[in-house]
Amino acid sequence: MFDIDINSRTPIYEQLYRKVIELIIKGVLGEGDKLPSVRALALDLHVNANTIQKAYTLLERDGIIYSLAGRGSFIAKPDHLLAQEYILGDFDKAVTAALQSGITSGALCERIDTIAANQGGDSQ
């Protein structure tokens, strides 16, 4: 579930941080769900435990997880604004790259409408 890419340019702790947020957004992890212990995850991914701890510390700092002494780490009440901000961050990057490569904003809007239509939702 927490697979990471060792060869990636992104630091492992950051990959793990993003992974947890992703799993929350996708609904795989919900409020109160327990995360694996630092030790269990370090053994599972065979990466240094300090790296895992760093990701957990940052997740806790940002209110995404909370930990109870002796019991472990748990998913906090999901913050929908934070989740949306996270998704929109990736969106902004993709839009910037598209605009730089000469795609017009009109074409991008049209594309959004198409995707929305295919999803069965509406773009309003």
Add this chain to the structure above:
Amino acid sequence: MMTLQTTTKSFGEFKALDAVDLEIPTGSAFGLLGSNGAGKSTILRLLCGIYSPEGGRVLIDGEDVYDNVAAKQKVFFINDETIQFSHFTLRQLKDFYKQFYPGFSEEIFKKLEGAVQLPMDKKLSTYSKGMKRQAIIITGIACCTPYLLLDEAMDGIDPTMRIIVKRMLIDAMCERGLTVVISSHNLKEINEMCDTAALLHKGHIIFNRQLDSLKGAVHKVQTVFADKQREYTAEDFPGLEILHFAKTQSIYHIIAKGEEETIRQALAPAEPVVCDLVPLTLEEIFIYELEGLGYDSNVFA
């Protein structure tokens, strides 16, 4: 903590280490990277007291390690060659080390031995290279020293067994705060296991930093400047520490040190029309850092 203080070591005319300062904090997993002959094995052999330093000091928890039994008992060294034990069986190897390391745990040895399933009563000379390594690694972990040094330790071990060995090390790090120092050419392995790494070249330390901070510290830039007629050189960007500068057609390929923003600002006067930045992988950092020192992979191209 393990410390090298302005440590120098020569072999005849060859200066293997030249006034090296290094601190390896307790509980860390420390990676030693470097070109062949850079001094990695020399550092490990100094840290476990096999070599005496010629200049400077080598300390374990503040005590000189050379000729110091109490300090040496805190360290287990896994050599890059295990040939000296070939007439021992694994059982004899275990009993041999058990005499020297008071912390040796039969219980841990049994658990590790159960995972690798090596024949206990066959001579190590009948073992394959990878099996010999496994034998010495499990013996080393079972000695329960606070420090474990591994010189190219994963050499010859198959991929499944590598994961098992890594898990054994991570387990010992979590359970009892084992400090591990690993020298390896396998940068993926260093990347997984270590939190800190030092790069050595010709007996000097080129850098020594946390791997996480290292990853954002050097960038690969692909850029096109507004004035396509002009030939830019590295000298046109004096504010930037450049490791590599090349041009193909109108695209400049630059490897520069620094955070993304710093690099963008330094390039801004040349008005880049396109400017893509990606952080380097550990392997790229290794190659470009050494290229900057004249150790260049492009000599054969």
